[in-house]
Amino acid sequence: MIVVPCPWCGDRNSMEFRAAGESKKRPDVNTATPEQWRTYLYTKSNLADWVTETWYHRAGCRRYFAIERHTVTNEIRTSRLPAAQIRLDESKGS
Amino acid sequence: MDRQVNETSVPSNTRPGKSTAKYPAKYSAFSLIKHGLAKSDWPRAWREHDLKKSYDVVIIGAGIHGLATAYYLATNHGITNIAIVDKGYVGGGGSGRNTSIVRSNYLTPEGVRFYNRSVHLYQDLSADLNFNIMFGQMGHLTLAHNDSSLRTMRWRAEVNKLEGIDSEVIGPDDIKQIVPYMDTSTNTRYPIVGALFHPPGGTVRHDAVNWGYARGADVRGCEIHQNTEVLGITTIGDEVTGVTTNRGQISTKIVVNCTAGWASLINAMVGLKMPIVTHPLQAAVTEPVKKFLNTVVVSGSLHVYVSQTDRGELVFGASTDPYASYSMRGSLEFTEELAGHVLELIPSIAKMRVLRQWAGLCDMTPDFSPIMGFTPVKGYVVDVGWGTYGFKAGPVSGEAMAQLIATQRVPDIISTFDFARFAEGRLVGEKGAAAVGH
Numbered sequence: 001m002i003v004v005p006c007p008w009c010g011d012r013n014s015m016e017f018r019a020a021g022e023s024k025k026r027p028d029v030n031t032a033t034p035e036q037w038r039t040y041l042y043t044k045s046n047l048a049d050w051v052t053e054t055w056y057h058r059a060g061c062r063r064y065f066a067i068e069r070h071t072v073t074n075e076i077r078t079s080r081l082p083a084a085q086i087r088l089d090e091s092k093g094s
Numbered sequence: 095m096d097r098q099v100n101e102t103s104v105p106s107n108t109r110p111g112k113s114t115a116k117y118p119a120k121y122s123a124f125s126l127i128k129h130g131l132a133k134s135d136w137p138r139a140w141r142e143h144d145l146k147k148s149y150d151v152v153i154i155g156a157g158i159h160g161l162a163t164a165y166y167l168a169t170n171h172g173i174t175n176i177a178i179v180d181k182g183y184v185g186g187g188g189s190g191r192n193t194s195i196v197r198s199n200y201l202t203p204e205g206v207r208f209y210n211r212s213v214h215l216y217q218d219l220s221a222d223l224n225f226n227i228m229f230g231q232m233g234h235l236t237l238a239h240n241d242s243s244l245r246t247m248r249w250r251a252e253v254n255k256l257e258g259i260d261s262e263v264i265g266p267d268d269i270k271q272i273v274p275y276m277d278t279s280t281n282t283r284y285p286i287v288g289a290l291f292h293p294p295g296g297t298v299r300h301d302a303v304n305w306g307y308a309r310g311a312d313v314r315g316c317e318i319h320q321n322t323e324v325l326g327i328t329t330i331g332d333e334v335t336g337v338t339t340n341r342g343q344i345s346t347k348i349v350v351n352c353t354a355g356w357a358s359l360i361n362a363m364v365g366l367k368m369p370i371v372t373h374p375l376q377a378a379v380t381e382p383v384k385k386f387l388n389t390v391v392v393s394g395s396l397h398v399y400v401s402q403t404d405r406g407e408l409v410f411g412a413s414t415d416p417y418a419s420y421s422m423r424g425s426l427e428f429t430e431e432l433a434g435h436v437l438e439l440i441p442s443i444a445k446m447r448v449l450r451q452w453a454g455l456c457d458m459t460p461d462f463s464p465i466m467g468f469t470p471v472k473g474y475v476v477d478v479g480w481g482t483y484g485f486k487a488g489p490v491s492g493e494a495m496a497q498l499i500a501t502q503r504v505p506d507i508i509s510t511f512d513f514a515r516f517a518e519g520r521l522v523g524e525k526g527a528a529a530v531g532h
Contacts, residue, residue: 001425002417015427019417021371035517042369042460042516046358048420071372072420 005079008061016059023052023066048072054082121224139305140184140312145319145341149177151499152337153350154324154360156180157189158300158485159477160352161307162492163499164316170493171500174315177346179339181323185304188354191454192485193377193399193411195390197234197295199261201250204510205463205524206257208490211507213294215489225306227298228404232388234295235272237439239284239395247290254292261292272389275440284395284438295390297401297409300485307492327363327474334364334473348499350475355420355455357478364471369516370457370479373414374421376428378451380443382406387440396435408446410436414456414482424451456481461521466495466511467504475499476513 002014022044027036045051048071056064068077129136151167153160156178167173180186198210220227238244247263254261266278269289278286308318319341326338327349336345351360355372387402397413410432415425429451437444458481459465465479477495480487494508504512510522 001427013427014417021418034519038517038519043367044358044369044371045362045367046370046372046418048356048359048372051418053418071418074419074421 002074002076004055004067005076006055006057006060006063007065007079007081008063009057012057012060016057018056018058020054020056020064022046023054050077139309140318143317143319145322145339145344146177146317147343148345149317150175150346151348151350152176152344152346153178153352154180154337155187155352155354155356156182156184156308156318156320157187157352157354158185158304158307158488159189159354159480159491159495160350161304161311161318162488163350163352163477163495164311164492165307165314166493166496167499168311168314168316171496173496173500176311176316177319177344178311178316179319179322179324179337181321183320184308184318185301187356188454188456188480188484189304189488190301191377191452192300193401193409194297194300194485195234195295195392195399195401195411196229196298196486197292197390198259199234199236199250199254199290199292199295200524201246201253202522202524203253203257204522206253206259208507209483209486210257210259211493212487212490215493216298219303219306219489223306223310225302225309227302227306229296229298230404231294231296232390232401233272234292234390235269235392236290236292237269237286237391237393237395238288238290239286239393241287243394244288247288250290259292260294261290264289264291273387273391273440275386275442276391277439277441282438284393286439297390297403298485303485303488307488324360324363327360329364329471329474332470332472334471347473348475349473350477350495350499352477354457354478354480354484357457357476361476361478364469364474366469366471366474368465368476368478368513369460370465371418372420373417373456373458374419374423374453375411375414375456375482376424376432376451376453377409377411378424378429378432378448379403379410380408380446381449383408383446391439393435393439396438398432398435398439400436400439407449408443414458415453420455422453422455424453456484458482460516462524463522464491464508464511465513466491466508467498467513469513 003011004014005011050070064082067079160178164176164178198213200206216229251261251263270278323340328336334349353360358370382405390401392399399411401409459479466477494505497505
């Protein structure tokens, strides 16, 4: 079992979450070629190392957030709000 | 619990090392009696070698895919200057950790043709390898618990029949006849509404397949190098020139990646990224009991498959763990969920105890189909993306990869499994794979 620290709800069992996979930059939909878009959709680094991932707290707050997890030991180092949420909070001056 | 300490431990007669016994020896009833009466040691099944400076082909991964590729390169194409390197031991990865189910009742015509070739190869494999692989074609039942999965099964059955494969949809009464212990009543949480019955399906002793191919490849002159970890792949321009291992440098023009769960790590050595995510898949066995289950039973909706071994243990498998990981630890959630689901199907085994559980790594692709063939790096060939269906495809993949390497052309049977399909948007969509919950 791995315990996932949700930035909103605290430590919860991983069964409550959906692992949405590696965090990566989405290409601009207006300018991306089909190849670039498919590379974004399918290609994975799949590292055996520390990775930054997006998780979704499906049976809890139902929010997305980012964690840093080691894929060999399943140890979790940091958990933070998604970049979009951080930008929103900053623009509000909170 | 770590499986390495028990289930896959290598028996003394196949453990690598210098042997005093005569080599090679053909297994037969006569040799069994001779060794039995004389109580003499059996010869090693394969030899140990010093690493040479150069090979025609270097295969990374001494599992069923790597060994079968070497075996068919030697048998069908006469290429024997091959090194099979593995950082662990023969069959220590997914090849020795799967639930050993073989079947061909897939959904796509290309999938059906491919796996059916494998079933045919498995049927003759004991004789070909002179090694009893214990292929029991006991029949394979895939249960449907709702209308949508029954619909997919009818679809599968029709595709199967068109490809000449024995496969049909049956009702709860017929299921009860085949597996009398199954709860086919309608007052359960997930009532059974029908099943896809596939008589040629069954199970094989997976270790025997690994050892048989290893021995077959060794007899024909291929070299198996265990405990030989690949640290890097050297290239000049876009062309492979060699492999760096912890035992030294090898020069070669062809490198084959047969490393399943670790495929992405080897791909990274030549700067390639593929649509592969490594997920652990857990399995478990119970204590042995008298044979009562004469069919492989699978339920996609309940994410469970069950079969009974010749020793009487029930072997359970589930779907992959829901997050990417290289960890092969078991989890309590798995055992809990598994027990709940198995008892939905066969309530009378409630008092049986689980003896051990383990995990293997699955290299999952988005379309539940492998990635086989050439890559943008010249001389770097892949046989990866085997997800949850690598064992049943072992023989046919070995045969096809050998043909591809020897002829430098892609055989028809694997032409739809090329790496370029992702960039070109031609995904296969194999919804007949075990990991798919229907």
